[in-house]
Structure formats: C-alpha cells, structure tokens
Amino acid sequence: MTETRTLSLEEIESLSLRALVAAGTTEENARPLAVATAATEADGVASHGLAYIPIYCEHVQCGKVDGQAAPILSTPKPGVVAVDAATGFAHPAIDLGFEALIPTARAQGIAALAVRNSYNCGVLGYHTYRLAQAGLVGLGFTNAPASIAPSGGSRPVVGTNPFSLAVPDADGQPVILIDQSASTIAKSEVMKHAREGKPIPVGWALDSDGNPTTDPAVGLKGSMAPSGGYKGVGVALLTEVMAAVLTGATLGVHASPFSGTAGGPPKTGQFFIAIDPGATSGSSFAGNVAGLVEAIRFQNGAHLPGDGRSAKRRQARTDGVAVSVATLDKITAILA
Amino acid sequence: MTETRTLSLEEIESLSLRALVAAGTTEENARPLAVATAATEADGVASHGLAYIPIYCEHVQCGKVDGQAAPILSTPKPGVVAVDAATGFAHPAIDLGFEALIPTARAQGIAALAVRNSYNCGVLGYHTYRLAQAGLVGLGFTNAPASIAPSGGSRPVVGTNPFSLAVPDADGQPVILIDQSASTIAKSEVMKHAREGKPIPVGWALDSDGNPTTDPAVGLKGSMAPSGGYKGVGVALLTEVMAAVLTGATLGVHASPFSGTAGGPPKTGQFFIAIDPGATSGSSFAGNVAGLVEAIRFQNGAHLPGDGRSAKRRQARTDGVAVSVATLDKITAILA
Numbered sequence: 001m002t003e004t005r006t007l008s009l010e011e012i013e014s015l016s017l018r019a020l021v022a023a024g025t026t027e028e029n030a031r032p033l034a035v036a037t038a039a040t041e042a043d044g045v046a047s048h049g050l051a052y053i054p055i056y057c058e059h060v061q062c063g064k065v066d067g068q069a070a071p072i073l074s075t076p077k078p079g080v081v082a083v084d085a086a087t088g089f090a091h092p093a094i095d096l097g098f099e100a101l102i103p104t105a106r107a108q109g110i111a112a113l114a115v116r117n118s119y120n121c122g123v124l125g126y127h128t129y130r131l132a133q134a135g136l137v138g139l140g141f142t143n144a145p146a147s148i149a150p151s152g153g154s155r156p157v158v159g160t161n162p163f164s165l166a167v168p169d170a171d172g173q174p175v176i177l178i179d180q181s182a183s184t185i186a187k188s189e190v191m192k193h194a195r196e197g198k199p200i201p202v203g204w205a206l207d208s209d210g211n212p213t214t215d216p217a218v219g220l221k222g223s224m225a226p227s228g229g230y231k232g233v234g235v236a237l238l239t240e241v242m243a244a245v246l247t248g249a250t251l252g253v254h255a256s257p258f259s260g261t262a263g264g265p266p267k268t269g270q271f272f273i274a275i276d277p278g279a280t281s282g283s284s285f286a287g288n289v290a291g292l293v294e295a296i297r298f299q300n301g302a303h304l305p306g307d308g309r310s311a312k313r314r315q316a317r318t319d320g321v322a323v324s325v326a327t328l329d330k331i332t333a334i335l336a
Numbered sequence: 337m338t339e340t341r342t343l344s345l346e347e348i349e350s351l352s353l354r355a356l357v358a359a360g361t362t363e364e365n366a367r368p369l370a371v372a373t374a375a376t377e378a379d380g381v382a383s384h385g386l387a388y389i390p391i392y393c394e395h396v397q398c399g400k401v402d403g404q405a406a407p408i409l410s411t412p413k414p415g416v417v418a419v420d421a422a423t424g425f426a427h428p429a430i431d432l433g434f435e436a437l438i439p440t441a442r443a444q445g446i447a448a449l450a451v452r453n454s455y456n457c458g459v460l461g462y463h464t465y466r467l468a469q470a471g472l473v474g475l476g477f478t479n480a481p482a483s484i485a486p487s488g489g490s491r492p493v494v495g496t497n498p499f500s501l502a503v504p505d506a507d508g509q510p511v512i513l514i515d516q517s518a519s520t521i522a523k524s525e526v527m528k529h530a531r532e533g534k535p536i537p538v539g540w541a542l543d544s545d546g547n548p549t550t551d552p553a554v555g556l557k558g559s560m561a562p563s564g565g566y567k568g569v570g571v572a573l574l575t576e577v578m579a580a581v582l583t584g585a586t587l588g589v590h591a592s593p594f595s596g597t598a599g600g601p602p603k604t605g606q607f608f609i610a611i612d613p614g615a616t617s618g619s620s621f622a623g624n625v626a627g628l629v630e631a632i633r634f635q636n637g638a639h640l641p642g643d644g645r646s647a648k649r650r651q652a653r654t655d656g657v658a659v660s661v662a663t664l665d666k667i668t669a670i671l672a
Contacts, residue, residue, distance in 0.1 A: 077445030077615040079415045109413030110448045110609070114616040137582060139574075153638025157631045165574050167581070176577065178570045228564030234514045234641055235571065237628075238475075238501050241512065245503070245628060246473060246613055248620030253631045271616070273446070273609065277582055279413040280450040280607070284584030292573075292581060295493040295589045302489025305570055 004322035012321065013038035016053050019334045023057035025067030025089070032091035033122075040123050041323065042316035043309040047188060048123045050323050054330040055259070056089075062261040065089055065119050071096050079104065081113045082247075087265035090121035090142075094270060098127075101274050102134045109279035114247040115270040120144070120258045124164040124270075125179030125306070131274050132166035132174035139273040140164040143243035145266065146252040147187055149223040151230040154210030156223045159252040160187055161239035166306075168277075170286035175293055177306025182236035183224040190216045190224070242271040340658035348657065349374035352389050355670045359393035361403030361425070368427040369458075376459050377659065378652035379645040383524055384459045386659050390666040391595070392425075398597040401425055401455050407432050415440065417449045418583075423601035426457035426478075430606060434463075437610050438470045445615035450583040451606040456480070456594045460500040461515030461642070463608065468502035468510035472610040476500045477578035479604050482588040483523055485559040487566040490546030492559045495588040496523055497575035502642075504613075506622035511629055513642025518572035519560040526552045526560070527595075578607040 007015070016037040020030035033056065041049035060067040069088025073096055075081055081100040085093035097113040104111035121127065121142050131138025144159025160183040169175040185204045193200045194216035202212045205219025213219050226232025244251050249269025256263025277285040296302050343351070352373040356366035369392065377385035396403040405424025409432055411417055417436040421429035433449040440447035457463065457478050467474025480495025496519040505511040521540045529536045530552035538548045541555025549555050562568025580587050585605025592599025613621040632638050 076618075077443070077612065079447065080445030080612075080615045082616065082618070107413070108444060109416030110446055111415065112446045112611065112616060116617075116620075137577065150632040150635065150638040150640070153632065153635035155635055157628070157635075163574070165577060167577055176573065178573060180567050180570045184564065227567045228520065230641075231516050231563045231568075231571075234516045235567075237512065237514060237641065238499075240628060241473065241501060241503055245621065245624040246611060246616045248617035248624065251624060251627050251631070253627070275448065275582060276413065276416075279416045280418065280448060280582045281452075281584035282412075282418070284452075285581065288581040288584065288587060291587050291589070292493070292576060295587070296486040296489065299486065299489035299491055299493075302486040304486070305566075305573065 003325040005325055005328060006320045006322050008320045009038045009042055009316060012041050012050060012323070015331055016050065019053050019057055019331045020060070020067070022335050023060045023067065025060055029067060029069065029089055029092045032095045033089055036091055036122055036126050039126055041321045042313045043123070044312035045123050045309070046323070047186075050327050050331070052122065054327070054334065057334050058261060064256070064261060064263070064265055066265070073097065073100060075100065079108045079111045081111065083113065083115045085115055085118035087117050087267060088119070090115065090118045090270060093118055094121065094127055097272070098130065101272060102131070102136065105136050105274035106276055110273065110275045113272040113274070116247045116249040117265070117267045118249060118269055119266060120268070121270050123179065124162045125166065125177050127270075127272065128164040128166035128179070129174050129177055131272065132168040132177070133172070135168050135172040136274040137168070137277055138166040139275075140270065141239040141242035142270045143240050143249065143252050143255070143268050145255040145257050147224045148183060148226050148233060148236050149206070149210060151233050154206070154208060154223065157253050158182070158233070158236040158240045160224055161236040161243070161252070163235065163239050167289060169289050169293070174306070175289060176304055177309065179305070182226055182232045182239065184227045184232070187224055190219050194220060243269045247271055339661040341661055341664060342656045342658050344656045345374045345378055345652060348377050348386060348659065351667055352386065355389050355393055355667045356396070356403070358671050359396045359403065361396050365403060365405065365425055365428045368431045369425055372427055372458055372462050375462055377657045378649045379459070380648035381459050381645070382659070383522075386663050386667070388458065390663070390670065393670050394597060400592070400597060400599070400601055402601070409433065409436060411436065415444045415447045417447065419449065419451045421451055421454035423453050423603060424455070426451065426454045426606060429454055430457065430463055433608070434466065437608060438467070438472065441472050441610035442612055446609065446611045449608040449610070452583045452585040453601070453603045454585065454605055455602060456604070457606050459515065460498045461502065461513050461645075463606075464500040464502035464515070465510050465513055467608065467610050468504040468513070469508070471504050471508040473504070473613055474502040475609040475611075476606065477575040478606045479576050479579035479585065479588050479591070481591040481593050481602060483560045484519060484562050484569060484572050485542070485546060487569050490542070490544060490559065493589050494518070494569070494572040494576045496560055497572040497579070497588070499571065499575050503625060505625055505629070510642070511625060512640055513645065515641070518562055518568045518575065520563045520568070523560055526555050530556060579605045583607055
C-alpha cells in the first residue's frame with residue numbers, strides 16, 4: 001500500500017514549478033511542464049505526473065535536458081511550423097509551436113508542427129487534447145529510444161512510440177482522445193516487475209533472440225513485444241517516420257535513454273498535425289462526430305478512448321488528487 | 337489447386353478496362369481502376385486484383401457504384417482539396433484529387449485530400465505509394481462498413497479500416513510502404529473459411545456477445561477481432577475519424593456493404609495527407625530515412641513493410657502474373 005496525501009491541482013502545479021526552478025530551469029520553461037504535470041495527475045495518469053518531477057530535476061542537473069534552453073521557431077512553408085527545442089524540455093517547445101500551429105491550421109485547413117532536438121513530452125494526449133480544445137482535430141506522434149524490434153528481427157530499432165488523436169465535438173470540446181503506444185504494455189511495467197522480482201506474462205517482452213520470455217530482466221535486455229505483432233511494428237514505424245524522420249530529430253535507434261543520467265540529451269522529436277474539420281468535411285463534421293460517439297456510448301459497457309481520463313479530470317477539479325508521499329518527500333528534498 | 341494462366345501487366349490492364357466499360361463504366365472512370373488492378377496483381381495482392389473486376393462490373397450494373405459519375409473537386413482552404421466522388425469509383429476521384437494535392441503539398445509543405453461519397457478504394461497502399469513517387473510522405477485512410485466492436489461492447493461500429501504510410505528515399509523512390517488493417521485478419525479470410533466449411537483460429541472473430549468463436553459463420557454475424565485488442569480499436573477509430581468524420585463520408589456504422597448487390601452506394605470516404613519532407617525536416621530527411629532503413633535491413637531476417645510487394649513487382653514486370661482461370665472465365669463472360 002502506497003502512503004498518499006491529497007493535493008489540489010493548484011498545489012501540484014506550484015510544487016512542480018518550484019522544484020523545476022530550484023533544479024535550474026527557467027520559470028518560462030518550467031511553467032508549461034508544471035501545468036502539464038497537474039493536468040496529468042488530474043487525468044489519473046500518476047506514472048507520468050508528479051513522479052516524473054524528481055527525474056526531470058535530475059535531468060536538468062546532469063545536462064540531459066537544458067533547463068535554460070530557448071526554443072527557436074521557424075515557418076519554412078505556409079503550412080509548416082518547425083521548432084528546434086535546443087535540447088530543452090519538450091513542453092515549452094510545443095507551447096511555442098502551438099501558438100503558430102493553431103492559427104495556421106485555421107487559415108490553411110491543415111498545418112503541421114515539427115519539433116526536433118527535444119525530450120520526452122510526457123503524456124502525448126495532453127498536447128493533442130489542447131488542439132481539440134481549439135476546435136481542431138489533433139494528431140500527434142512522439143518517438144523514444146529503441147525498444148521494439150522489426151518483423152523478422154530481434155534487435156530494437158523503434159521505441160514504444162505512441163500516437164494520439166483528439167477530436168472536438170460540435171461545441172469545440174474534446175470528445176474522443178486516443179493515446180496509445182505501439183507495444184503490448186508500457187516498458188515501465190516490465191521495469192516495475194524487474195524491481196519487484198516478479199515474472200511477466202508471456203506476450204509482454206522478448207529475449208535478445210526474439211523469443212517470448214517471462215523474465216523481466218531478460219526482456220529488458222531484449223525487446224518489447226509490439227501490440228498485435230507486425231501491425232504494432234507498423235504503428236511504431238509510422239510514429240518513427242512522423243516524429244523523427246520528418247522532423248530531423250534523432251532516430252530511436254541512436255537516441256540516448258530517457259531514464260538514468262547517461263548519454264546526454266536524447267534529441268528525440270514530436271510531430272503534430274492540426275486539421276480544421278469545417279474545411280475538410282463541409283458541414284458534416286458535427287453530425288458525424290455525434291453519430292460515431294452515440295454508436296459507441298449507446299452500447300452497454302462500451303466506452304470511447306478518453307472517457308476514463310475525463311471522468312477522473314472532473315473529479316480531480318473538486319476533490320484534488322492523492323499523490324505518493326514518497327514522491328512528495330523527494331520533491332521536498334529538491335526544494336530544501 | 338487453382339488453375340492459372342500467365343498474363344502480362346498490359347494484358348491485365350486491358351482486360352480490366354474492357355470489362356468495366358462493357359459493364360457500363362465510362363472509359364475515363366475505368367482507366368484508373370484498370371491501371372490499379374494491374375499494379376495490384378504485380379504486387380502479388382491477388383485478392384484485390386482481377387478477382388474484383390467481376391464484382392466491380394456487377395456493382396455498376398446494380399447501381400452500387402455509378403460508372404458514369406463525374407467527381408467534383410473543390411479547394412475549401414489553401415491546404416485542403418476535397419473531392420465528391422458522386423457515388424462513382426474511388427480511383428478516378430482520388431486521381432483527380434492527387435492532381436491538386438501533390439502541387440499543393442509542395443507549395444504549402446502539407447496538404448490534405450478529403451474524398452466523400454466514394455466506394456471501396458482497393459489496395460490503399462497503391463494510392464499512398466504514388467504520393468511517395470512524387471517525393472512526398474503519404475499517409476492514407478479509408479473506412480469500410482462496420483465490423484469491429486468498440487472496447488467493452490459487442491456490436492460493430494467501425495470497419496477493418498486500414499491506414500497506409502508511404503515514404504520516399506533520397507532519390508524520391510518509395511522505400512517504406514505500410515498498409516495494414518485494424519483487425520487481426522482480413523474479413524475475406526473469415527468469409528473464405530465459411531465458404532469452405534472450415535473452423536477459424538481463436539482470435540480472428542467474436543460472436544454477437546463479444547466472445548471468441550471458431551465458427552466463421554458465427555463470427556461473421558458477430559464482429560472481427562481488433563489487432564492487439566483495444567489498441568486495434570484505437571487504430572480503427574483513428575481511421576474512421578480521418579476517412580469518414582473528417583471527409584463528410586458515411587460512417588461505417590451506416591454504410592451499405594461492399595459485397596453483394598444490396599443497399600445502394602456505400603458512400604464511404606478516403607483521406608490523404610501529403611507532406612513535403614524537406615519543409616518539415618530541413619536537410620535531415622534523406623539521412624534519417626537511410627538510417628532507419630539500414631537499421632532494419634542490416635538485421636538478419638528482418639524486413640521493412642513493403643519489401644515483399646516490391647520484390648514481386650520487379651518480377652511481374654518481366655515475367656507477368658499467373659491469374660486464376662476461373663476469374664478470367666467470369667471476365668470473358670462479361671465481355672461476351
């Protein structure tokens with residue numbers, strides 16, 4: 001049983017901000033990350049919330065991320081926004097990019113944001129959700145150090161590479177939020193089993209010859225199993241092409257780890273596509289979204305991707321979020 | 337053992353064209369479909385090649401597709417091309433759209449083509465491949481009548497909905513081609529087992545309560561199993577949003593079947609995104625593509641998505657393709 005304490009979202013944001021600044025991050029760079037951390041805790045994704053703040057602080061201190069970085073924006077073509085994150089945090093780079101991406105997508109009908117020299121962007125769906133809040137359909141990709149092997153091979157070449165889709169309803173409020181990685185299970189789950197000395201189920205990871213294993217340590221030296229076999233590899237490759245190949249970021253096969261302090265900045269990338277649904281669908285968008293949502297919600301037991309997070313978000317606004325005391329102790333130590 | 341006869345690609349194209357015209361398709365509409373049929377046979381995807389010509393002809397004759405349709409193009413915003421296929425074949429509508437999409441993507445950096453009131457587009461990767469031949473990264477989606485149930489539900493709401501990604505190399509030649517559906521297996525495989533009275537493996541299809549079944553007839557009345565469980569549903573929803581919701585096409589849940597003669601035009605949709613890699617990646621694209629391709633090809637036994645099709649294509653150009661005599665007999669009957 002993990003000991004917890006309940007904090008308001010404002011307290012989570014403030015604590016995150018102060019810790020990041022204490023570790024050497026500019027307030028300008030720390031703020032978007034602190035806001036995202038509170039939102040992630042509100043959504044119930046504790047693995048990517050406050051628990052990451054001590055890691056982010058350590059990464060500023062060891063130079064894996066530059067807390068003082070100033071991301072650089074350019075607009076190489078009318079529909080394309082590019083941001084060089086300058087080995088700083090992904091969040092301020094994405095924020096800067098979105099300021100240009102959103103009006104560009106409205107004007108052009110579709111626009112792209114390519115972020116390079118970046119870092120782990122936390123929960124990808126946090127970012128696409130914001131595009132849906134602007135009334136746009138948002139599609140996002142982020143790459144990661146290699147952990148999935150290609151079909152027929154056994155050496156990792158692509159990360160667990162998530163994609164995310166956020167769709168607004170007729171009122172411009174996000175109603176569908178897909179946010180899923182290309183592996184059967186998150187790598188962090190395999191690491192947790194390794195720490196706890198527990199076997200993993202068949203189908204989670206493969207040994208270094210590409211065979212199934214129930215030993216988490218063997219799996220971590222091998223590769224993560226792609227969801228649905230070769231089709232999971234296809235989704236991971238899609239994300240690698242978008243987030244790394246198309247942005248000029250570092251390929252997962254060359255990127256330094258997101259965990260630990262070794263290897264310097266990972267310089268991975270993010271790619272976002274924002275689409276104005278009124279431009280592509282004429283006047284049919286609102287009716288079609290409602291039709292798809294109803295076809296799912298009207299089935300007993302069925303749910304839309306994102307329903308779980310939005311229920312938790314509503315509750316967190318009034319009730320706050322229970323966070324781990326062990327994590328809070330680590331953050332207090334950073335502030336001391 | 338299927339009896340076959342070897343035809344050249346030119347013979348396959350010519351035969352397809354004459355059959356479609358004999359059934360009541362204009363030559364202008366029939367030609368892109370005939371060209372695609374020959375290319376599909378060359379790629380070794382026999383299930384979507386000549387075998388479909390008698391079905392297409394029947395669909396022209398029963399009114400499921402309008403062989404005389406004239407697709408209508410509009411450009412609602414600078415980055416968006418929309419085509420109303422007017423319940424005609426998808427291929428001429430996509431061809432018309434690509435004529436505008438390709439120069440628009442080069443000028444804007446990214447552009448979208450939304451096709452509505454359309455029909456089964458055959459092999460999706462045939463179309464994205466052509467974007468890669470134009471030096472663009474092509475991402476495509478097409479929706480289909482519902483056959484996959486949402487997570488937690490048992491009634492189909494989305495089709496086996498494929499997506500496709502085609503990526504050019506430094507010389508502007510397609511080097512990666514992903515083309516995969518959201519189900520574990522193609523629905524046509526389940527139908528084939530039903531015709532032959534053979535059981536299907538667990539994991540291919542579900543009964544109408546959402547439970548696994550080995551009876552193909554029960555599976556066809558239930559739903560297709562999504563690849564990788566809820567993550568396959570996510571990929572099917574991504575495609576449904578792009579190909580139907582964003583185009584103003586008919587949702588899979590409302591679309592008439594692609595097979596058989598009942599129900600009138602399915603009016604499904606296609607959505608393509610074309611990206612100029614030079615605009616988004618600066619000068620890093622060619623090196624990154626080569627790096628990703630090499631990391632996969634240099635592994636013993638590993639292969640890139642699309643490698644199989646391109647090997648067959650090279651051979652088909654010189655050797656022709658063995659096609660089913662039973663199919664040829666059906667086409668001869670149409671021409672008689």
